[in-house]
Amino acid sequence: MTAATRPPFVRLLAFARPLRAELLVAAAAGAGATAAGIALLGVSGYLIARAAEHPSVTALTIAVVAVRALGVSRGVLRYVERLTSHDAAFRVLGDLRVGLYRRLARIAPHGLRGFRSGDLLARLVSDVDDIQDVIVRGVLPVAAAALCGGVTVTACAFLLTPAAALLGAGLLVAGAVVPWTLGRLARASARRATAARGDLAARMVDVFSGARELIAHGAEDRALAELARADAEVVRAERRNARAAAIGAGLAVGVAGLTVWGVLVLGVSAVSDGTLGRVPLAALTLTALAAFETVSPLPAAAVRLAETTSSARRLTAVLDAPDPVHTPATPPPLPETPIHVRVRDLWVRYGPQEPWAVQGLDLDLSPGRRVALVGPSGAGKSTVAAVLLRFLDPARGTVTINGRDMTAFAPDDVRRVIGGMPQNPYVFDSTIQENLRLARPGASDEALRSAARRARLLDWIEALPQGWNTPVGTHGAALSGGERRRLALARALLADPPVMVLDEPTAHLDPGARAALTADLLDATRGRTTLLITHDLTGLDEVDEIIVLDHGRPVQRGSHQDLAHRPGPYARLTAWATA
Structure with a gap:
């Protein structure tokens, strides 16, 4: 399977490959924090139930120390997990944005004819931001849930095998079946949501950049109405996704409640039969309750990851945009001047x-x-x-x-x-000097003056109160049309091709x-x-x-x-x- 034929989600995960060690640390810390939380509640149940029997203090010492150690380690491990996972996620976002900008620089301007400027901005900002959920809310929580869930079910099996089997089934339903179903249902609405966000961004850029023309032709009301309709579509799409996430959270809570009740019933029956003690019953029940902490984020994450998959598809569309020109693998050096x-x-x-x-x-x-x-x-x-x-x-x-x-x-x-x-010619929101120096960043002040003189700009620049440091405004709004053109000519003369x-x-x-x-x-x-x-x-x-x-x-x-x-x-x- 070539890179272009891989699923978009998988292709973007390749940007995380250089950070595998950091991600493994985050996964281990996350699993450890979750396991510490489950063990903390289980040991606390044991401690409370055992204390009700009024044993000697020495009989509770190990449990007391374990509760303290688990409470501290849970906070420390969660901090490590958050620190490393978010650091890795932000590094991936940075690398992804750099990769996208390099791709845009390679195919611009004619390779971008199929993209609206505002929609392209939405891809580079909000769609890239969505990718962090792949790591923070997708890969790591699933890994922690699988590891901790398996360990918890195994531990419960030593206390009561039927209860452990029921707990395993409940975790499987809440952590796999419910998220998978919600992800399937949310996929279509997620595509609509990301497309709606792109359309809203494109319309917003069009309205702001063309505000003068819209006002001059009396078309501002129609443009604002279209912008409001695009915004309403984004709100509707987000509401659909939020509703799906809420349904998933409710189903997960419902499955957790039914499973814990089932474990409790089986445990009480085992106590009645004499196969399980009262203290282990408390530990078993509270451990089962805590086990669902591992899978509770997964339904909402499945809905969010459906959006992320749609965002990934929009990003790979930019990466896969065809090159308008052929770039040779081993280009020769350019011939010496004069050029014919x-x-x-x-x-x-x-x-x-x-x-x-x-x-x-x-x-x-x-x-x-x-x-x-x-x-x-x-x-x-x-x-x-x-x-x-x-x-x-x-x-x-x-x-x-x-x-x-x-x-x-x-x-x-x-x-x-x-x-x-x-x-x-594009004029950046900077000073006259910085806009001109774009053509040759290392140009001397005398070279700048010479180019400006040949473009008949030097006298005008030196007459300005701030001279070369005069801001030109957004898109050169502080300059007249002729001044912008002369600035572009001076830039071309400074480059001296x-x-x-x-x-x-x-x-x-x-x-x-x-x-x-x-x-x-x-x-x-x-x-x-x-x-x-x-x-x-x-x-x-x-x-x-x-x-x-x-x-x-x-x-x-x-x-x-x-x-x-x-x-x-x-x-x-x-x-x-x-x-």
């Missing part, structure tokens, strides 16, 4: 059954050459950028770096020589800001290998070649002077832009 990128007969699509996003594109990015890729929205321009940055692999055709197929190189290595500015890909650098800006940013951008990339992806035709007379895409197909190519006077899509775009 050549694209031949490129065909790309996002899935086997999806339409072609790019069809038959040829592209030459020789050192120092600047090429513009233009066309309407949905023409496939950003798909070309995704291929060059190794976020997608070609379905057909080739992309070579200095004559070698790009897919032979590691994706991160490719991004060291082909970088730039994405269509929607040999080949720069600029994807819609003037998107969402007013005409004046677009013209100013385009002029500065063309000035900053002079003499640098650049692919400019844009639907804005301003300044394209300065690039070496323009390629016009339409529905993924290259329909025109040439210089601005040639295309502007030639009938076709570019001339129509030029006429529309100047109208």
Whole structure:
């Protein structure tokens, strides 16, 4: 059985493998604490019953010492069990989160197209948190119950065999049959509960991130109503799970009560027959009562573990998301600069059954050459950028770096020589300096100033009251659209890749800001290998070649002077832009 075909629950337990020694200590301490509790009640029953016979004090000494020792050891062992089990659980959660983040970093952005951002957040937070129940409320209590239950039944068998058999049957029903039944019944509702939590998180993120647009279009009431409906569904699902847990707890208590009464009846009958003494009867009955402490948490745990299984399935869906790019096992080192990128007969699509996003594109990015890729929205321009940055692999055709197929190189290595500015650059809730330093963490202050100067940001930054330490707010809310774009450009210039890909650098800006940013951008990339992806035709007379895409197909190519006077899509775009 391969890793991908194992049950999700089992696959996630593999993250606990390095902590086996700590988990064994927790299991032993938990079993010891439970056994001490059972023995404490049994010895206490013996002590009380024996004391009622008024023996000498010396006859009770061993029992008194045992009660004290068991009481202290129970607390100490329970503390050790809680400390080690929770430490192991939190370490597993940390390792699991790191593993998930690494997986997301590998497949982002195009490998995440099937996940909503809020739902993905719920998987990384609440679904991962659910996994701690696998250890704390799943594996360890079951191990302690099996061990202590067997020892207790064996000990009771020395006093009265029929009572021990009845106790064993009761423990089996309360600790195995009831939890298994509840787990089966709760499985469907657990799936609905975890899916509802994910939907609620996704809607909540959408509402908060799009609050301005919702208010501007008067759609906030409808969005809040949908959010309330999602919240009500979560509440209904949680109530169903709580009801199942309550029913399980009630059944376990009922089985425990009936079993203890049965043991008492058998014990009284044995006392009447003279086969059992009164003092052993007290010890037997109280031991049977204490034995159910081992299985009392299991019905509720079974319901919780049903939710955990559903959470595990959602987490493994992230781990199993297909790679949008091939990562070679032994990638070669990247060639030395200058870098020459050549694209031949490129065909790309996002899935086997999806339409072609790019069809038959040829592209030459020789050192120092600047090429513009233009066309309407949905023409496939950003798909070309995704291929060059190794976020997608070609379905057909080739992309070579200095004559070698790009897919032979590691994706991160490719991004060291082909970088730039994405269509929607992310600005973190930090300072201007920290956002810029992301491109090169070890960059000197002079390098930061140089990149900001070339992006025409330096004078503005130095005029701010806090200068480089100015907070930019969530998603860069404290900056204007042009300032965010210039910050992203400065970040790309600081990274200084040999080949720069600029994807819609003037998107969402007013005409004046677009013209100013385009002029500065063309000035900053002079003499640098650049692919400019844009639907804005301003300044394209300065690039070496323009390629016009339409529905993924290259329909025109040439210089601005040639295309502007030639009938076709570019001339129509030029006429529309100047109208």
